[in-house]
Amino acid sequence: MKAIDVRKKTDSELMKALGELEIELREFRFGMSGSRTKNVRKARTVRADIARIKLVMAEREA
Numbered sequence: 001m002k003a004i005d006v007r008k009k010t011d012s013e014l015m016k017a018l019g020e021l022e023i024e025l026r027e028f029r030f031g032m033s034g035s036r037t038k039n040v041r042k043a044r045t046v047r048a049d050i051a052r053i054k055l056v057m058a059e060r061e062a
Contacts, residue, residue, distance in 0.1 A: 001049045001052065014056065018053045018054070021046055022050065028042060028043050028046065
């Protein structure tokens with residue numbers, strides 16, 4: 001997800017996307033511990049998307 005796309009979304013959409021990404025990251029971590037995950041780069045992209053969403057939310061609050 002690009003930063004431009006994140007900025008176009010409303011606050012409620014960002015909250016929903018943030019929740020979904022956090023669940024996805026949690027499931028990924030459980031998959032890593034059980035050796036079910038093949039794509040290890042996915043965690044990096046999910047964490048980056050979470051950071052982008054939190055950054056935009058913080059900018060809107062300020």
